[in-house]
Amino acid sequence: MPSYLTADQVSAFHRDGVLCLPGFASRSDCEGLMARAAQLVDAFEPARFPSVFTTAARTPSRDAYFLGSGADIRFFLEPEAIGRDGGLTCPKHEAINKIGHGLHDRDPVFDRFSRDGRLAALVDDLGLAQPTLIQSMYLFKSPRIGGEVACHQDATFLATEPDTVIGLWFALQDATRENGCMWALPGAHRDGLRARFVRTGDATTQMRVLDPTPYPLFDPHRADDGPYVPLEAAQGTLVVLHGLLPHLSGANRSPRSRHAYAVHVLDGSVPYAADNWLQRPPEDPARGF
Ligand SMILES: O=C(O)CCC(=O)C(=O)O
Structure with a gap:
């Protein structure tokens, strides 16, 4: 397959655990x-x-609604959008935190976008032998109530042995410090997996800590003092994330939304943990490009 990334981009990804590709998606794709x-x-x-x-x-x-979302299109609300009476405190379009986790398989528009030949070439450049699209998420980060995403590694949720997961995150709108862009700890993907989020039964899950070292505190008001690096991204930017790279995003208290779409791809030729929260039924396995 012809390469999509240059040799320098591949080295930068392996060095930093993250690679930003402005202009990957067109404005009309995003819209x-x-x-x-x-x-x-x-x-x-x-x-x-x-x-x-x-x-x-x-x-x-x-829990059951979440655990069954891997091959479906399900909606997850912002906690701040649910009032004491159980009703929504804001318009429905702003109340949703994300849609997940099978958009790439269940919706033709997201399927087409997710299975772009350039993405197949890109993950081939990064060494995935049998690329498999395991999950997708539409992230709203709504004005004023878009919640923060705590620092995590994607491999915590999608473990393979060895780790192979790659996050493909697309800015559908400009993502800035004001509206809750992602922040990461470049290079920290070399420090190993810190936790695993596992199924402990048909409808229960648990976070298993492997390395209790806490992540550095993220203070949105003093974020520029480090050590997190902002991944500000103009509309259309693709941010490629190594599965072990710690990253987070701040809350959105601004009046502007920050929509994004993310697909996670892993190597289907290596063992996928049987206790990962996301399990596809044998008759409907995760597929490649
Ligand atoms: O969009 C965000 O704020 C966080 C997304 C994320 O953590 C991911 O796609 O792994």
Whole structure:
């Protein structure tokens, strides 16, 4: 397969654990995904899922809704969008934190975008022998209530042995410090896996800590003092993340949304942990490009 990345870009990815590719997606691609997500939200009726959405707390039905989302299109609300009476505190389009985790397989618009030949070439350049699209997420980061994403490694949620997961994160709108861009610890992907999020039963999960060293504190008001580096990204930028790279995003308290789409790809030729939270049914396995 012809390369997509230059040798310098491949070395930079292995050195830093992150690579930003401005202009990867066109404005019309980004707007097409945003329009499609808006249609999906139009058709979604939170009132049909009272046991899932009437509380911000974890319950068995919320866990089951999450655990069954790997091959489906499901909606996850911002905790701040659920009022004490269980109703929404803001318009539905702003109340959603993300849609996950099978958009790339269940929706034709996201399927087409996710299976772009340039992405197949890119992950081939990064060494995946049998690329497999394992999950996708549409991230809203809505104005004022878009919640923070705590520092994590994607391999915590999608472990293979050895680690092979790669995050492909697309800025559908400009992502800035003000509206909650991602921040990362470049080079820290070499420090190993810190935790694993595993299934402990049909409908229960647990975070298993492997390395208790805490991540450096992220203070959004003093973030420029380091050690996190902002991944500000103009609309259309692709941010490629190594599965072991610690990254986070701040809350969005600004009046501007920060929509993004992410696909996670791993090497299907190496063992996928049987206790990863995301398990596809044998009759509907995760597929490649
Ligand atoms: O979009 C964000 O704020 C975080 C996304 C993320 O952590 C991921 O795609 O792995």
